[in-house]
Amino acid sequence: MTTHWTPGSQDIETMSDPRMDSMIVGQTPVVVSMKNVISLVAPSDAAVMVQGPTGAGKELVAQALHMLSGRKGPLVAVNCAAIPADLLESELFGHEKGAFTGATERRIGRVEQADGGTLFLDEIGEMPLALQAKLLRLLETQKIQRIGGRSEIDVNFRLVTATHRRITDEVAEGRFREDLFFRINVFPVTVPSLAERAADIPLILTAMDMRMKAQRPGMKTPIFSSCAMRALLDHSWPGNVRELRNVFERAAVLFSGQTVTAEHVRAVLLTPDMNGSTDGGTGAIVDQPAVTDLREAIEAEGSINMRRYLLEIEAGLIEMALELNDGCVAHAARALRIKRTTLIEKMKKLSINRLAA
């Protein structure tokens, strides 16, 4: 058992497995608590329901639960939203030859395939009510009957479900069976949005960088400057970690071996439809326009966040001066015609390291 410390938080003890730490990257208190719950519940047979916004890592949680479960069978994932409702039953339960028109062969369903392992039902909130009744029966009896089959087959699997919906609302509105909800929600695990754990972004990017280098040895990956990192931290991340992964992959193509600036982040990496005009609640404007677009931005949006914009310019100038002077603060201060102590103060305020990356 080790102890992680995150600035501004109390000590949180973590009992997470190193294999899970390399899978679910993050050290913020919300993520450490989530990993602790996963470690505790993984070895049991209890049904787990993973809730959280899209792209936040629900499937990754299912993979971690399976990995730490000690179960010898496979992890079988079914996305209930991706399979047309009328095909979902045969996908899950399988069918015998001739069970219906087009059933030319016997088909083993996903539930049977998961025997001895974990069945992961993603987007369970999309499951039709009739099938929910069948799933409930299956969970109670641990037996399935293929469509068109006569015999019952014993199955032993651990159920993990996920949804991005508030399933209690679905229950309240009659779209999801309450009895099934209680049966599958034995252990709820909530995956926080990326905005709730933005402090993990540098760590997640480093992990992505290492993974890419391991996959493609010799590849030059992008280097995010501290200004670029700040711009990433300010973004609202509606697409969560998936969106961050896309940004990293885009950067790897466009800025291989180069320094990525805040301007690159805003203008190229965060695509326009990802770019919110606010950070999703704190009120900070996160998509500052380039200088040449300022007039248009004020005309179109009615305002820009001038204070923030000036801080970004200031940080950019300081980083540039440090870079040109090999990280020497005294020389950088001279280049900017300010006092060394003033520069040190500004660097502290703007979280700029001596050697700006």
Ligand SMILES: Nc1ncnc2c1ncn2[C@@H]1O[C@H](COP(=O)(O)OP(=O)(O)OP(=O)(O)O)[C@@H](O)[C@H]1O
């Ligand atoms: N903590 C994390 N560390 C590293 N990578 C992560 C983390 N969380 C998520 N990812 C990556 O982000 C991507 C999206 O994760 P995942 O598919 O698990 O999300 P999801 O919540 O299941 O999405 P959806 O709601 O669309 O089903 C994947 O590439 C996953 O590997």
